[in-house]
Amino acid sequence: MNIAPQADMPSDPVASEGVVAAGAYVDGRRVANIAIEEASSWRSKPGHVVWIGLHEPDMTILTSVQQQFQLHDLAIEDANNAHQRPKIEQYGDGLFIVARTAQLIGDSIAFGETHLFVGEGYLVTVRHGASTSYAPVRARCESCPRALARGEDYILYAILDFIVDNYSPVLETIQEEVEAMEEQVLASAMTRAQIERLYLLRRDLLRLRNAVGPLVEVCRRLEHDNLPMIRPTMQPLFRDVTDHVRTVQEQIDSLREVLAFAFEASLLVGQAQETAVSKKLASWLAIIAVPTAIAGIYGMNFKHMPELEWEYGYFAIIGLILIVCAGLFWRFRRAGWL
Structure with a gap:
């Protein structure tokens, strides 16, 4: 070459x-x-x-x-x-x-x-x-x-x-x-x-x-x-x-x-977290609704309400609120919402 x-x-x-x-x-x-x-x-x-x-x-x-x-x-x-x-x-x-x-x-x-x-x-x-x-x-x-x-x-x-x-x-x-x-x-x-x-x-x-x-x-x-x-x-x-x-x-x-x-x-x-938050909010709203409803009833200005004249009416209502709220809390907690 x-x-x-x-x-x-x-x-x-x-x-x-x-x-x-x-x-x-x-x-x-x-x-x-x-x-x-x-x-x-x-x-x-x-x-x-x-x-x-x-x-x-x-x-x-x-x-x-x-x-x-x-x-x-x-x-x-x-x-x-x-x-x-x-x-x-x-x-x-x-x-x-x-x-x-x-x-x-x-x-x-x-x-x-x-x-x-x-x-x-x-x-x-x-x-x-x-x-x-x-x-x-x-x-x-x-x-x-x-x-x-x-x-x-x-x-x-x-x-x-x-x-x-x-x-x-x-x-x-x-x-x-x-x-x-x-x-x-x-x-x-x-x-x-x-x-x-x-x-x-x-x-x-x-x-x-x-x-x-x-x-x-x-x-x-x-x-x-x-x-x-x-x-x-x-x-x-x-x-x-x-x-x-x-x-x-x-x-x-x-x-x-x-x-x-x-x-x-x-x-x-994200959806699961939003669902969990929604459940918690719904649970607490349900619990808070009990005292809110009872307080609303007894906050009305009616003259004739038998419980108003009862000596232990206040304590009974408070006890009822606590029992119902505790029952709801236990139920929601057991269901995994809280």
């Missing part, structure tokens, strides 16, 4: 806003850090693969990339507008793939996008929004030249696997909060702040599920369809990514169900 002299050792990285990394590889080893304008010439060399990473590039950089790899106008337009749903599209001999990324920033999930262009001798990633740098992916691939030597489809697999793996820390953090919330909900009714937090968690999980769900179809097509640049030997790896995505889906559904049960349990606890 003929390699140009300047490719013996990687040159200094190209400093350009929006360009994170751009390298040329031969047999899984980086032989040069290149400029975007050089990508086409490096790609055309036998056995060379160009891997370019972009972060929120402007249209000038995207146009330059398009010219180097003859990318479709619609794909470039989509890559410039970071509001796409996960999908895979074929333009000639190249693939355009969109995947959603997620990060937990503060108390909420922030979403981003990664657009991937894959073709013979090149792979370009375009990151928008909340997204972890793919520098660890590049470092891991470069540390294993045998794996990286498989070509563009292996790089595609490594990036998609990295995206899916990064869903797990988000779900683990949310799961810890959900478990803590679940323990508290049976102890007492949820406060307004807790209910608002529960709603936000369910909303974020729904958005995460909508971001993850279409990725199953993307990986399924990479696994089963006869797409250009995807060799049959790589399909088992994409099958593994598909399994991971489905596992993430199941975790999201499980967490949403737990939050729904927690909210329902909180409502039941």
Whole structure:
């Protein structure tokens, strides 16, 4: 294999806003850090693969990339507008793939996008929004030249696997909060702040599920369809990514169900507490009604009331009130109302 002299050792990285990394590889080893304008010439060399990473590039950089790899106008337009749903599209001999990324920033999930262009001798990633740098992916691939030597489809697999793996820390953090919330909900009714937090968690999980769900179809097509640049030997790896995505889906559904049960349990606890309070109030009102009724009767200004002339009438009425109130208290206490 003929390699140009300047490719013996990687040159200094190209400093350009929006360009994170751009390298040329031969047999899984980086032989040069290149400029975007050089990508086409490096790609055309036998056995060379160009891997370019972009972060929120402007249209000038995207146009330059398009010219180097003859990318479709619609794909470039989509890559410039970071509001796409996960999908895979074929333009000639190249693939355009969109995947959603997620990060937990503060108390909420922030979403981003990664657009991937894959073709013979090149792979370009375009990151928008909340997204972890793919520098660890590049470092891991470069540390294993045998794996990286498989070509563009292996790089595609490594990036998609990295995206899916990064869903797990988000779900683990949310799961810890959900478990803590679940323990508290049976102890007492949820406060307004807790209910608002529960709603936000369910909303974020729904958005995460909508971001993850279409990725199953993307990986399924990479696994089963006869797409250009995807060799049959790589399909088992994409099958593994598909399994991971489905596992993430199941975790999201499980967490949403737990939050729904927690909210329902909180409502039941609140209703039970309200019922208990109502029973107590009704019991005490019934007890208080006895002296109130008797006092009301004897507080009327009638002249002829036989009990008013009885020597022990006062003591008898007080005793009657105490006996009736004590009887009611015992009855309500036995019934569990007090």
